[in-house]
Amino acid sequence: MTAAVLQMPAQSPEERVRALSKEFFGASAEDILERAIAHEFAGEIALVSSFGAESGVLLHLVSRVAPDTPVIFLDTQKHFAQTLTHRRKLAASLGLTDVRDITPNEEEQQAEDRTGDLWRRDPDACCDLRKVRPLKGALDGFDAWVTGRKAFHGGGRAHLPAFEWNGTHFKVNPLVSWAQSDVKAYTEKHDIPAHPLVAQGYPSIGCWPCTMPVEEGEDVRAGRWSGSGKVECGIHTR
Ligand code: SF4
Numbered sequence: 001m002t003a004a005v006l007q008m009p010a011q012s013p014e015e016r017v018r019a020l021s022k023e024f025f026g027a028s029a030e031d032i033l034e035r036a037i038a039h040e041f042a043g044e045i046a047l048v049s050s051f052g053a054e055s056g057v058l059l060h061l062v063s064r065v066a067p068d069t070p071v072i073f074l075d076t077q078k079h080f081a082q083t084l085t086h087r088r089k090l091a092a093s094l095g096l097t098d099v100r101d102i103t104p105n106e107e108e109q110q111a112e113d114r115t116g117d118l119w120r121r122d123p124d125a126c127c128d129l130r131k132v133r134p135l136k137g138a139l140d141g142f143d144a145w146v147t148g149r150k151a152f153h154g155g156g157r158a159h160l161p162a163f164e165w166n167g168t169h170f171k172v173n174p175l176v177s178w179a180q181s182d183v184k185a186y187t188e189k190h191d192i193p194a195h196p197l198v199a200q201g202y203p204s205i206g207c208w209p210c211t212m213p214v215e216e217g218e219d220v221r222a223g224r225w226s227g228s229g230k231v232e233c234g235i236h237t238r
Contacts, residue, residue, distance in 0.1 A: 013165040021161035029058075029174035032162050033065045036144065036172045044143040045172070046070040048135065048235070051087040052205040054183050056192035058148045058175060063094040071099040072138045072145075074235075076130035078119065078207035082196045090193055102138045104130045119209045123225060127233040130207075135235050144170035147236070150178050153204075153221055155231055171236075180220070206233070 011019070020040070024032050037045055047062050049055045049071055062069050073087055091099045108129055112118065118126040139145060149157045157176075164171040175183075187194070197205055201213030203220045212223040225231065 013170065017161065017163040017165045017170065020163040024162045026177070027162070029061055029178070030065070032172065032174040033061055033146070036146065036163075036174075037062070037065050037069055041144040041170060041172075045145065045170075046072050046139065046142050047146040048072045048074070049148065050074070050206065051083055051090060051195070053195050053198050053203050054150075055148060056090060056194070057178075057183055057186050058146070059090060059094055059096065060186075060190055060192050061174065062146065063096055067095045068097045070142075071096055072135065073099055073101050074131050074134055074138075075101045075103050076207050077103060078130065078209060080197060080205065080208045080211075083205060086193070086195050093193060100138065102134045104134055108133070119207070123210060123228060123230055124234065127235075132234045139169060142169065144172060146172045146174065148175055149173050149236070150175050150183075152179055154219060155221075156237070 020035075024035065047058065047069055049059055051059075051073055059071070062071070071091070075084075087099070087101075112129050113126065118129065149160060151158050151160060160173050160176045162173055162176055164173065186192075195202075195205055201215075202211060202223060203214060204224055205211055206224055210225050212226045214220075214223040221231065
């Protein structure tokens, strides 16, 4: 007589991220990335990077696990020239072989922001046009993405788990428990090139119309959409 084969019920995405976050609670960023990139979501995961002030750390970590990991850079066409130069130099120096520059849809730009100053009138709509929709397209075909969010940035980032499910994709947050001092120490230890604007008082860097330098002691993200009440571009909230 043939023994019956027991079928385990499939895990839901929510159960899967709960189990992973529990297993990797307190784990190092390297261990989280190794599991996510080489095993859990192998071939189905991308890193989304702004090539901003702290991005070098995660790009460096990913380059050590798998330098051919797809890296999505949202080229909003509103970046500082220094960011575009930094993106080219950093990707080359880390040996990243699959950095993808994702630009907004040309027809949508013509229809919604022909004069290029939508950021002034409706920053949420501008972020939707230049970041949220392009990222949605770029992530088609991927199951998961890696983010550089850290709890010390505060707001909705203060209590993130290492693994999340947003309804369409898994998100992996390997640096969530890092302090600002950890970022600094890792950057110095590995001699990672700094974004040129950091030395000019920009601890968080996005598009030029929506990024200001901050004073000593201010929150890291205080210069983003300063004075407008807006705190996120929407790629993590929509
Ligand atoms: S950060 Fe500013 S310029 Fe960049 S997409 Fe958002 S609103 Fe537009």
